[in-house]
Amino acid sequence: MALVHGPDMEALRKRKTPDIHYREYFLWPHINIEDLSQPNILPLLLNSRSRNYPSEFSGADEAAFQLGRDFSVIVPIYLEGYTMIMNAPANIEDYGKLIPSSKYSQAFSWFCTSQQYSVGEGLLVLEIQERLLGFLVDCSKSILHDIPAEILISDTFPVQANPGPPSNGGLNSLSIMAAEAPYRVPANLDLARLESLLEARMSAAEDHLWALREDPNYFSENIFDEKEHQEEVIKDSNGETHPEIKPGCDSIFWVRVITGVLLAALINLEVFSELHRQARNLRDLQKKHEHEMEVGKDLPQEYLLALLQFRWYATQVTQGPVKKLSGEFPASPQLRKYHVRHPSEKNAEMKADIKLNDIESKLLGLLRTLWPDYYSSLIMGIAPLFLNELERLIGAEKPTSELISRHNAAIIGDINILTQCVDQVNMYLPWARTFDYELRKHETDVRKAYSDGIKRWGGIVAPFSGENLSKLTKLCNPSDRRFYYSIEGRRTKDNVEMLQKAEDNLAKLWGVVDQLIHDNCPNLHGTKIEQFLSQIHNVRRIPEWIDRKSDIIQKPEKEAPSTNEGSQYGPSSTIYIGVPAESADKLEHKKPTTKTKGVPNPTQPSTNGDTEEEGGDVIEASISLDPKSLRVFGIMLSDPAETSNPGEIAWKDLLHAMTATELFEVQKLTGSIWEFRRTDGPRKILLHKPHPRPKIPITIAKIFAARFQKMFGRTKETFVLKEKKV
Template identity: 35%
Template sequence: MLSDAYANLESLTELHRQVKNLSILQQKLHKEILPNKDLPKEYFVSLLRFKYFLEQTAKGPLNKLKVAVPASPPMRKFFVREPPVDPDSTKIFVRSRPGFKMEKVEQQLIWLLRTLWEDDYTLFLVRVPNVVDELERLLQAEPKADARISARVAKIIGDLAIVTQSLKQLELYQPWAQQFEMASADHVEGFKAQYTALQKPVAQLHAAFLQKDLDNAARLAEPSGGKFTYPYSKRRTKETADALRQAESNLDMFWAKVDDVTKARVTNFEDTALFRLLSQPRILRRTVEWVEPTKAKEKTEPALDQDLWALNRPLSNLFLDQPAQIPQRFNAHDFQSKVKTKTKGGPSRTSNNNDNVEPSDATKPEVFDAQPIFSVDARALRVFRTLFFNPEVTSTPGSIPWGDFLHAMASTGFQIEKLYGSVWQFSPTILGIERGIHFHEPHPKGKIPFEVARRHGRRLTRAYGWFGGMFVLKEKQ
């Protein structure tokens, strides 16, 4: 699981870097890009490199399908495990269950999935983008086929579809796309060396994770004794607060061991996307110590600190071994006193009077400028009250229907587009921000669990600086 997550991060970060470089080259050389002429060499080679990296990246989800599909509960009855040839081998071989009758839709589904993971001559002829397109059509048209796809398999298909859709766009880049296959042969060795260099940190981590380097971390991750019991959905009391804090502390110790292995086994770790991600000044939410509520005649104050920043501390401290710092505080009323529309690609920040900022200030929490207030209907307001934490709410919000989530995001000016698999893209249209965000549609029930909804809320906070106080009920006309 760790290896897969780290490998995806490195691969997608590199693909994103190449896409940005292609965009720059296209703008720079647009006068030389003519249908009746060959592409400029620098731009042409960059396209070939991008195509090669996409093809290699697609192999990851294809290999995952081979393991995940037969093991998934909805598909398990169609397969049987073969006896191991070597009793000491860790390899598992499965095959189709003989004599098992399948409906026509199930036969079509398994044929498409098997064609993808076997990666043989059939896939070479049909081509991956076409198989993924047909798989997506089948899942949308046939509820019985969709019911056979577990949440994990749907996510793998979504990841694969993003890569294959990029390959399909390259195939449509005519008339030059006709030359890609032949021209790639002259550069494939160089591309292979570059891709191998990119995957070197991932290979080092994978080797470390398969050996005994993670034994200490594995012992810390052993869940016996309720070490990771996390009663997040229960009403806050001293007992639940202590259980939350204990689980968070145990999880911190586990990740500290994983980080030790990562830093020790990966050469030039500072050059990896993983290092750049974990060294960012991001915020880690933590449960505050329980404070007994003071009894008042009129109203009992909540036992939680009203300052939401008291629940946070910099995430990078866990990774970089920096001393913990007191989070910056702000007045919640300031958010409604001033509305400033952001014009750049990320949440804008308040200016600092001192231009010579100390390096350690980079780990302090970001304080966002005032955000606009969104007036939404009751249906959308219920969604946002579930997405964002409010210490004054003692009841536990329920799950969010996916349709309600789409409605809420649309009511705040997002353009919504379904991509492939379970992936949906949300693009802001009125916030003055170009950055979009992806969310996975819950599968198969169509409702976002409470815990997942809170993760969505934290992602919206990191991306756009949103918080619960930004959403109010629209007045009736």
């Protein structure tokens, strides 16, 4: 038995072309000492395999050695004229039965469509199951060593009711579920979960785009992050700087960086919106045809075509972030020292004389295995193996996580989400075995549906290319601190003027961008981008400076708290695609209101925990918190006019505070992505854990707070200190 987790990946890392001596590692990759020693894993395996027929695991057991087949370590034999029954046999005694094509005409069709197995594939699955079940029998005998083996299967010890799989102690994350999946009964396609995940990512993309429009500080951090990951910043072999980034010659470089940030934000919004729409449609079709779907029968044609289109779309759009990661990973500050450019060239390569330690070698080797042909890896189903190994490496080795920048961690997170979309469909067994065959039959329709969708928003590239770039040159260069926006300090007259100047510069840039999109993208009708640009949204602006010391107007003794204190509001843009002009005029004078909901309280007649006074005003129910949690919300919702430096927030303190409200359930999804879900409904938010330092600066905390307030409401005054029990 292998000693370490992922022995197939370990063998691949040590030898680029593993030989037959590693066959066992690729045939039983999940049977190893490290994994089986973890809590719950062996009980899960015993429970699943002892309570279900081997036929239910045939697809998963075949998928487990796919990596070995791709590298020719596992080579199934070929026996012409026969098919093996492994999938949903009509009679359990027929499991593993050979069917000659000469006597059963349907046998050849089963073989061609992969509804059943070739003889070589079937024998490999039976070999896996024979050894695995023998191992579990030996484990059971060892655990129950004080009971004679012949008595164990007698009536003296009758079969007990299934207690169900062991609990993971309340922990719930995609990484834990991925680690336990090989030891559980293969799961059905969870479209509700997939839809929910994509909805949250779509919402995050929209919030990101609004923050880029509204917050000069957030905008600056993103463009400087992007700049630090361009290969031009790597010095060449002579130690010289790339000519395009030298002072006075960097205007085009900055235009490319900033338009890259804006274009990526717009495309991500459209991509995840479209995937969410398709996932929702799949869930509706699954419910519509649930009574027609039976193992051993073909899927309804409408549902099958939608699955193929979803898989194709997710596979195609995954290539974007993979290409971006491959280009920007070498230039990241943490890995720049390992790479070099040739003079006057942009592309970098690994230094020939560099010596890597074991952790660096593992990380770079894993990533470089993914980049060359991620598309094929995704289709064949082995890409999730590499991503799971990457996530495990980052989580297990602190030095590894320190090599991943925050910028690259976010890209890896998106690749993980898109890969999971494809993997979910690929694991929709037993039907997934036929998807490649069905795709060849319906490829024209699938490709057309994809290209028609891309045509609607593919033109979004036009505003950021060609002669249009010259219109952005003077507005994009941040070297003159045009977007400098420090909100940490206490408000002063000079500080306010500086903030307002940065807001004006950002508004001018977006004004030109909006005009370019309006002029160059006539076919955005029906896209999420059009919906985003057309909606009425107020952008927060810093108000004019008022010298409070000289202000002779007295405030009333009691003033209602306001979530908008210290800010004025204006329209997000002067251009509204699809919005009547009068709507824009009305927006100039409209100030947004925040609708809030409280904690359910069974002692009150209100269903949402808030009470309503005679005039119709909603009074928020207060939330009592411990001092640590109260400090977190105090920082997130602090007023710059009152607090000069509220400090940072530890990530673990944010998790503690959010769960302490009893309004949220917190779940780690994948990579740096965490999900915050309302306990009283489906609403959720995705946040990236700060990386590599797990501290949230006030600038990012303000972005988090704005996203929570936008979706869930709540003001600083809502949170009060919990009274100590006597």
